[in-house]
Amino acid sequence: xxxxxxxxxxxxxxxxxxxxxxxxLGDLPQPGYWAxxxxxKGAHDASHLMIEMGVTKQAVSKLVxxxxxxxxxxxxxxxxxxxxxxxxxxxxxxxxxxxxxxAVKITERRLIAEVGARTFSQLRQALEExxxxxxxxxxxxxxxxxxx
Amino acid sequence: xxxxxxxxxxxxxxxxxxxxxxxxLGDLPQPGYWAxxxxxKGAHDASHLMIEMGVTKQAVSKLVxxxxxxxxxxxxxxxxxxxxxxxxxxxxxxxxxxxxxxAVKITERRLIAEVGARTFSQLRQALEExxxxxxxxxxxxxxxxxxx
DNA sequence: GTGATTTGGTCTAGTAGGTTGACTGTCTAT
DNA sequence: ATAGACAGTCAACCTACTAGACCAAATCAC
Numbered sequence: 001x002x003x004x005x006x007x008x009x010x011x012x013x014x015x016x017x018x019x020x021x022x023x024x025l026g027d028l029p030q031p032g033y034w035a036x037x038x039x040x041k042g043a044h045d046a047s048h049l050m051i052e053m054g055v056t057k058q059a060v061s062k063l064v065x066x067x068x069x070x071x072x073x074x075x076x077x078x079x080x081x082x083x084x085x086x087x088x089x090x091x092x093x094x095x096x097x098x099x100x101x102x103a104v105k106i107t108e109r110r111l112i113a114e115v116g117a118r119t120f121s122q123l124r125q126a127l128e129e130x131x132x133x134x135x136x137x138x139x140x141x142x143x144x145x146x147x148x
Numbered sequence: 149x150x151x152x153x154x155x156x157x158x159x160x161x162x163x164x165x166x167x168x169x170x171x172x173l174g175d176l177p178q179p180g181y182w183a184x185x186x187x188x189k190g191a192h193d194a195s196h197l198m199i200e201m202g203v204t205k206q207a208v209s210k211l212v213x214x215x216x217x218x219x220x221x222x223x224x225x226x227x228x229x230x231x232x233x234x235x236x237x238x239x240x241x242x243x244x245x246x247x248x249x250x251a252v253k254i255t256e257r258r259l260i261a262e263v264g265a266r267t268f269s270q271l272r273q274a275l276e277e278x279x280x281x282x283x284x285x286x287x288x289x290x291x292x293x294x295x296x
Numbered sequence: 297g298t299g300a301t302t303t304g305g306t307c308t309a310g311t312a313g314g315t316t317g318a319c320t321g322t323c324t325a326t
Numbered sequence: 327a328t329a330g331a332c333a334g335t336c337a338a339c340c341t342a343c344t345a346g347a348c349c350a351a352a353t354c355a356c
Contacts, residue, residue, distance in 0.1 A: 001252055001272070002160040003182035005153045007202050007279035012150040031313070034151035047333065054155050059314055061335060083322045083333040104149055107278065114274040115267075123271045124149070126262045130255065131155035179342070195304065207343055209306060231304040231351045 012107055019103040025096050027070050031055075031063050033100050036072060036089065040097045045084050054131075072096055160255055167251040173244050175218050179203075179211050181248050184220060184237065188245045193232050202279075220244055 016033055020026055028036075031053070038052045050060045064087065067073040072093035078084040089097065112120045164181055168174055176184075179201070186200045198208045212235065215221040220241035226232040237245065260268045 001256065002157050002164075003201065004272070004275055004279055005157045005160075006182075008275050009150050009153045009157075010202060011278050011281065012153075016150075029312075034154075045333085053151060054158060055313090056315065057334065058316080058336090061333095062313085065335095081323070081333085085334080108149065111274050111278065114277065115270050119263075119267050119270060122263050122267060124152070126259050127152055127156050129262065130159050130259065131152055133159065177341080193304080203342085204344060205305065206307090206345080209304095211342085213306095229304085229352070233305080 015107055016100050016103040019099050023099050028096055032067055035063055036093055036097050037100060039087055039089055044086055163255055164248050164251040167247050171247050176244055180215055183211055184241055184245050187235055187237055192234055
């Protein structure tokens with residue numbers, strides 16, 4: 001089933017991408033889709049993104065870099081804690097978010113039409129539960145389980 | 149929501165991977181998970197895999213290569229059509245498949261426990277429908293929609 | 297049949313989106 | 327005051343793809 005999820009993801013990705021290019025925002029890289037919506041939903045720095053996305057801080061750092069140079073996000077140093085940078089959506093960033101959300105909604109509606117709103121939200125919740133139980137520990141290379 | 153799917157996928161991946169390494173099959177690369185189960189379910193050559201997985205034939209070719217050298221799959225040239233190679237699971241391959249399936253089942257059971265078998269299978273079907281509508285046209289680079 | 301086209305697959309080169317490890321500067325507890 | 331945790335960056339590398347050119351075998355068009 002994991003690959004079924006991948007295929008569905010692919011579908012979402014294509015839908016979003018084509019809407020974005022229509023709107024002249026084709027230079028937004030895919031992980032940006034989630035990063036921007038996470039920012040729109042209240043995440044306000046890299047650590048938040050890292051938790052939300054389930055990737056390493058390095059990956060986030062790099063991603064934010066490209067988002068900044070592409071003009072979707074602005075980095076502003078946090079006054080209270082000078083290690084942090086607050087991340088703010090630019091106008092372009094907000095535009096992207098709204099396009100993404102509407103594109104997602106289209107596919108979502110299709111699913112809802114097929115299984116009903118109740119079932120859909122149930123499902124979504126279940127998935128969220130499973131997702132959150134993956135401790136955001138991205139390990140790829142040899143597991144080193146045992147012998148620390 | 150796409151990234152929710154990614155997270156769930158991550159969960160599956162971790163579960164499978166840890167079971168595989170327990171069984172001494174840690175050298176199976178992730179896309180192999182799906183490829184092997186697809187083979188077990190009746191796909192018998194690279195073209196089938198390509199359709200099933202939604203990636204280019206080049207990707208499949210490379211993947212099969214590594215699966216062969218790692219001893220999960222055997223390539224045997226098809227007598228009736230000598231362009232094709234039939235792909236057969238080795239014993240090792242079959243062992244991997246059974247481990248993967250059982251690992252998947254564990255997560256699946258958890259989802260079922262949460263939403264019920266009926267809802268689950270409904271959901272799965274809906275996802276399959278969406279997935280199959282993504283024409284397995286892996287386009288990444290500029291869309292060239294219009295002007296063929 | 298014989299040529300043109302399609303199909304199955306490989307080779308090569310390049311890219312996106314990550315990973316790990318080492319490091320710097322800032323904050324926090326003791 | 328200082329030891330350690332924490333936010334983030336820099337650099338090197340890796341996986342899983344994509345694109346495009348190519349080849350040989352099969353199929354079609356006549």
